[in-house]
Amino acid sequence: MSKIKENSTHQANKNSLGEICTEVYAINLLSGQWTLAICCHLFEGRLRFGELKKRIPQITERMLTLQLRKMEEDGLVTRTVYPEVPPRVEYELTESAHELKAVFQQLEAWGDRHKARL
Amino acid sequence: MSKIKENSTHQANKNSLGEICTEVYAINLLSGQWTLAICCHLFEGRLRFGELKKRIPQITERMLTLQLRKMEEDGLVTRTVYPEVPPRVEYELTESAHELKAVFQQLEAWGDRHKARL
């Protein structure tokens, strides 16, 4: 999120696992603390920065910015800036990200079952 | 992994999101760096500590221990100790964890498609 040292052992392991194993690659894209929450709210349509903030009250502006930037880099959202004042910026899920909906449903179903067993 | 401060804002946010949203709960169980790798190797059957180590050459003994302990806590693996010398300890996926196989396949399929689009 801040700067990453590409030459650290930690990062090297993460990268090589992600290259070998596509599940790891996918999980790495989704493991930011707020990533899923943002996705869920954007499933229903594009939203402005401020609207997202309202819907996820606990998130700070800083984290929202950082997560959205990373999601943009990872090809999960698109960012549209309207040259107005005050500024207006809208975020929308990419096609790829919309296809996550099915994965999330399965994950949710598994989670429910797992919780019930404990 | 080490001690967690239950009263930190970070942890509080993580917990509350996990309680509200089952997908987040599930992702939290799977987001350890080596969790998926361990799962994949255990899908085929129970393995000893040393066998896991051999199959995941980059992992250190420390991390393997920590991850397995967390997975045990989370209800993903069972640990069986045989009172022998030298010690023998076997790890096996729980039923719940075995059901993750389907989720992983979907995740992998999504990851492949997503990679292809970038």
Add this chain to the structure above:
DNA sequence: ACTCATACTTACACAACTGTTAGTATCCTA
């Protein structure tokens, strides 16, 4: 001239996660 709204950015501190190195107990074998 002053405030307001929006979408950020910056600097700092802390928390969580991971890696490195060295050590432990026990019995068996040579």
Add this chain to the structure above:
DNA sequence: TAGGATACTAACAGTTGTGTAAGTATGAGT
């Protein structure tokens, strides 16, 4: 008596992720 095998554990340091608080630019409205 010494060394090997196994599954750890402890102490420490580094890297990454997250939270807090404050500030920025711009033009419209008062």
